[in-house]
Amino acid sequence: MKFRTFAAFVAPSVLMMLLFIAAPLVSVFWQSFHVTQPVYEQVEVETCTPGFLTQTCVTEIKTQPVLDENGEIRTTTRWVGLQSYRNVIEPDRAWAAIKSGSWKALNVIDFWKALRFTLMFTLVTLPLVIGTGLAIALVIENAAKAIRGPVIFISLLPFIITPVIGALSINWLFRGDGILTAGLEWWTGRDIAMFAQAWTIELIMMFYRVWHVAPFAGIIFYAGLQTVNRDSLESALIDGASRFDRLRYIIVPHLMPLIVFVAMIHLMDTYRVFEEIVGFRSQGHVISLQWLTYDFLTPNEAGTRSISRASASAMLTMIGIAILLVPLLRRTWRDHKGVR
Incomplete structure (x- = not known):
């Protein structure tokens, strides 16, 4: 391909990336x-x-x-240099809380409270999304061809729903006299307030994230199952390998590049969790790093916004995403070099 032809195809994408990604990123970095x-x-x-x-x-x-x-x-x-980052992290208060061994004192600081929830939310839902997605893919693969289309459509419904609408729907099911709360109260014989404490709110939010994202992983894995070597599966079946052994030694290694891809998408998306905080109205108990940035940008009584602290919070969020992606990127690079 000639350079002019290549440039004609690539230039619009490069221009859009510079205009809508690189320029805002540089601006946020400068403002921090x-x-x-x-x-x-x-x-x-x-x-x-x-x-x-x-x-x-x-x-x-x-x-x-x-x-x-x-x-x-x-x-x-x-x-102001790094002062905005210090205002967000509050290292003096955090270090004093760590030395005193007081988890409650550390959890009072907004940044560390948001970081704790964001990391837990991301790392707990990751294996659940991958496991549930793989189960959905196997169910679709083993379904009869006559019902495979409807099964795919039904499994995709949670992913099609707008995130905020889905969060509000789950919120209504569990809040107050919601259907699921009423069912739990009837089953246990006691009053239940699912939104009265932080850990129950976190469990519901994790349940929603897995319910919402697992269908996407399931469709990706189902597409990968279509390329599994059937001869290898038949040979393993003849040799007496169980269903679990075939899954462990043939299917999962074959799907590993897709698993890494889904994990990367999930980490980048979940570390920026925001819809759940808004949909479940959990600001009084649980906040995330993305919501903390939004809170800094909310005008105070005087009508001013903490743009510098919001920029610092956004940069710290990006640094956290990059750190989480390093192991997956290293694995992808090793696999790429091995193929070549």
Whole structure:
């Protein structure tokens, strides 16, 4: 292929990546080292009570933002280095909590509270998604051809549903007098409040994530099952290998590249968990790193946003994703070099 032809095909994608990925990433990185604040000035304001003979006037000093010629609030940007990262991580409080051995004191700090949940949510749901997806793929593979289409359609329904709508649906099933909560109360004979404590909320959120994402993994693995060497399966069957042995020594090794692919997609997506926090309204008990970034961007009473801390939180989230992906990327690189 000529270079001009190659460039004509690649240039639009490269341009879009630079415009919508690289440029915002550089902007966030720059903002994490700077703080932009409004410029304020102190002015004398005279306030008088109504009346003529008994009128009383009081002069006081008030602080108000400075406006430019267009009526916009004037701001100033200054370099703060790693201070925004320190404000997010709060290393002094975290180190004091670690030295005292107090898990509760560490869990009070928003960043470490969000990091704990994000890591647990990601690493617990990962094997469940892969295992459930593989089970779905095997069910589809062993289903009769006449019903295989409907089985695929039904299994994909949780993945088709919009994440926020799905989270709200599961929320309604378990919250208050929801159907599942009512069933559990009837079965156990006692009142149940699934959203009154953090660990039950986390279990429901993990259940929802597996229910929502496992069909995607199942379809990917089902496609991989179509390329399994049938001769190897028949030879193993003749040699007396059990179903579990065939799964362990033939099917799983054959699907390993797809398992790594699904794991990478899952890690990148789950580490940025946000829909569950909003859908289950769990901010009082459970927060994630992505929600923490959103919280920094929410205007306070004065109408200002902590853009610098939000940028630092976003960069820390990206660093966490990169660390989690390193083992999978190394395995992918070794497999690629082995094939070549």
